[in-house]
Amino acid sequence: MRRVAVVGVGVSKFGNRADVSLPELAWESVKEALDDARLGAEDIQAFVVGNVGGWSSEALPAVVIGEYCGLVPKSGIRVEAACATGSAAVRTAYHMVASGEADIVMAIGVEKMNESPTPTVVEFIGRAGSYFWEFENFGLTFPGYYALYATAYMHRYGATEEDLCKVAVKNHYYGSLNPKAQFQRAITVEECLNSRYVAWPLKLYDSSPITDGSSAVILASEEVARKITDTPVWIKAIGYANGTANLSKRLDFIGLEAAQVAAQMAYKKAGIDPENPVKYLDVAEVHDCFTIAEIMAYEDLGFAKRGEGYKLIREGQTYIGGLIPVNVDGGLKAKGHPIGATGVSMIAELTKQLRQQADKGRQAPIRKGMALAHNIGGTGHYAFVTILSLSP
């Protein structure tokens, strides 16, 4: 397997982007990634578009995006893995380079969720499980799914609504330092606790927003990477798994099995001790679509023992200066969650972190040289854990 490096990254402004079309939104991050890599569109040999769509009028997003960005006649396809779509795009591009098929491939994640009327988005995302078994019969919305996890977790381990809110407070704090973030205002625990319930115990401030945004990363073979950049960031390993779509088949509701399988796979490939991954990692991006999801991620990834994840946030251990900084770009919670772009933006953010190019106040100390991205689709229907490294 050939080594593969990230050689260019870009992220658009996240938020309500009624000011741009889907291809224009994609171009914002594509241009930034090309500039970052000092490459032209003509250098890109193939591209992969991560886009869930369903709310867009364009039926062939990869075609119109590729054309608008000057990539045609180069081949680009669309991939989808629910809210982990961005990671699926990165993995697909990664295998094109790793196999020797191409030397320079771009992964573009993009989503315009505000194009759709709100009830339609809510219904669409509610279907992101097993429509036949869960949605049609019980009418669960997506916050409802994660509320099942939150209630089980709180009941078993004694975590409180305040603990959940502390995740939101941290991520809004870092969002306030990220000019690309959708929400750039710090919040207090009280504001969070007083926000209205969406699905008990999850409140509005426990929930990631509806977001438009894009992100792009350029992957290159070792030979090309060594030529064009002094700061390649290597894809050390990608772990991945799917989980059952039938929630009644899940053993418990205190963690996501697919995330655990994906983490073990990634740690094994990267040579990371699964008993003590924080020994190897400087910084992590985890999938905090709801605050409970970040706490479960701490445990699924082995940052904390089972049942003790909420103590990490209670003690501030996932702020910069703590055990392991998590979501220092604001996370899905404050940066926003354009579902096709999120996984790509995690890789873009970690690349900047490892290069020590993050915005003021939110650069994690880089001492060990590795970083981790954890991206979930559905409620653990998809999981991807990607390890980036400064050494190949």
Added chain:
Amino acid sequence: MRRVAVVGVGVSKFGNRADVSLPELAWESVKEALDDARLGAEDIQAFVVGNVGGWSSEALPAVVIGEYCGLVPKSGIRVEAACATGSAAVRTAYHMVASGEADIVMAIGVEKMNESPTPTVVEFIGRAGSYFWEFENFGLTFPGYYALYATAYMHRYGATEEDLCKVAVKNHYYGSLNPKAQFQRAITVEECLNSRYVAWPLKLYDSSPITDGSSAVILASEEVARKITDTPVWIKAIGYANGTANLSKRLDFIGLEAAQVAAQMAYKKAGIDPENPVKYLDVAEVHDCFTIAEIMAYEDLGFAKRGEGYKLIREGQTYIGGLIPVNVDGGLKAKGHPIGATGVSMIAELTKQLRQQADKGRQAPIRKGMALAHNIGGTGHYAFVTILSLSP
């Protein structure tokens, strides 16, 4: 790049499959492919689902299909490239094996188009171009796009509606010998000429139908393939390209530029002389969504000189016994065109052909050991040309 072989193939019955759900439909071909490879679901290390969707109630087809087929927790993602979605799935699986990431990966193409009311399908497919430039402004339907090509081609080269109908007659003839085909009745040129116009000069019998169906192929590394089968069929090369979504930017309407680029790439990789590809190929599957598309494919692939493709069908050269047999499973025209499955089913069919396991009356003579699949998305928005071979 590691060598990759097709070690198992399956195709469901194509047609109106209101009798099964999407995962059940997928399972028909998955089971056949597993049986063909003498593997169990537990042997599959990852899978890729080709599905366009948009008309399905299930928002996460890869999840529910993976689970129903017993593949979870193995990772599977969904890919989309319009009517070339199946080829995108095969290519994605191919790179996973070629890179060394996995040894056994399955590509599953599946589509249930009849789930949607007919006007919705017609509108959806009409959007399979540039919605912004073509659909919204001119209201072109998909047959309308190909009718532009048919009129330009007929005007320039003197092909007739009768020539187009001869393609339909051939493909219905082979469909009549394929128990999996949607249409199993041979037709005459007169029947075709007398069928109603959909978009002049294209008639109902010039058009592929709305189809439900699935197909699966299992790809394996050389080491695994040599162990589990005596009849590996090798993926020799995949060529691919995208084309402009803005039809006003196309130079002419007598062929598909993306198909020409993809063919040249595939021929170069496979060591096939692009001036004389039929010297190397025993049989081909081409994308005959409309009869004009098959004639243009003859030329885009170099089976005939530009402007002379219609003579091949006029002379019967693409029947078994002619210069190169094309679509001897009935093609999209008679076998049917479940858009996510079509590209996969082409690989399944050619694998059977190269193994000399085709149904009675439609086995092409295998003397040279190579076969070609040509799969188009949109009107040349996507193109994939895949070369299979009996020797690695």
